[in-house]
Amino acid sequence: MESGCWQAGERAETAGERPVVLVVAVALVDVDGRVLIAKRPPGKKMAGLWEFPGGKVDAGETPEQALIRELKEELDIDTRQSCLAPLTFASHAYDDMHLLMPLYACRVWQGDPVPKEGQELAWVRPVKMKDYPMPPADIPLIAMLRDLL
Numbered sequence: 001m002e003s004g005c006w007q008a009g010e011r012a013e014t015a016g017e018r019p020v021v022l023v024v025a026v027a028l029v030d031v032d033g034r035v036l037i038a039k040r041p042p043g044k045k046m047a048g049l050w051e052f053p054g055g056k057v058d059a060g061e062t063p064e065q066a067l068i069r070e071l072k073e074e075l076d077i078d079t080r081q082s083c084l085a086p087l088t089f090a091s092h093a094y095d096d097m098h099l100l101m102p103l104y105a106c107r108v109w110q111g112d113p114v115p116k117e118g119q120e121l122a123w124v125r126p127v128k129m130k131d132y133p134m135p136p137a138d139i140p141l142i143a144m145l146r147d148l149l
């Protein structure tokens with residue numbers, strides 16, 4: 001078997017004892033088809049990399065509730081569960097955890113996104129996202145956004 005996914009799968013099977021961590025993220029899409037990404041602030045893990053808004057799902061929350069909460073906290077915008085469309089997901093082994101990250105698409109929200117946590121924001125077309133360094137888990141999502149949005 002020569003295919004690339006077969007070879008890559010051999011290397012990825014080392015997750016072992018790492019906890020699976022559920023993080024929810026969203027592609028906020030504007031009328032021009034651009035997607036909002038935010039730069040992780042200094043001091044955080046993977047500081048300086050660009051990511052989709054979102055965060056960890058707390059105990060007792062649904063993924064959608066967590067995302068609505070994170071969008072308010074990080075960007076001061078309001079959206080609703082009915083405006084969150086499941087798009088794809090990332091499943092990636094980091095050194096300390098295995099990240100499971102559903103990615104939603106959202107085109108309807110209220111308010112203008114403002115960086116509540118001092119993070120830099122950018123509206124970027126999926127074809128241009130490769131110019132913005134992102135966490136390794138996010139890399140496969142870029143091509144999916146290009147195809148699915």
Ligand SMILES: Nc1nc2c([nH]c(=O)n2[C@H]2C[C@H](O)[C@@H](COP(=O)(O)OP(=O)(O)OP(=O)(O)O)O2)c(=O)[nH]1
Pocket residue numbers: 023024025044045046050051052053054055056099135136137138
């Ligand atoms: N929000 C978001 N998180 C991402 C993306 N890609 C990716 O690997 N992550 C990782 C980074 C973090 O380890 C985790 C999100 O955690 P978080 O934003 O709620 O909290 P944090 O960075 O303060 O995490 P921590 O210090 O508590 O580990 O998911 C992404 O596109 N968006």
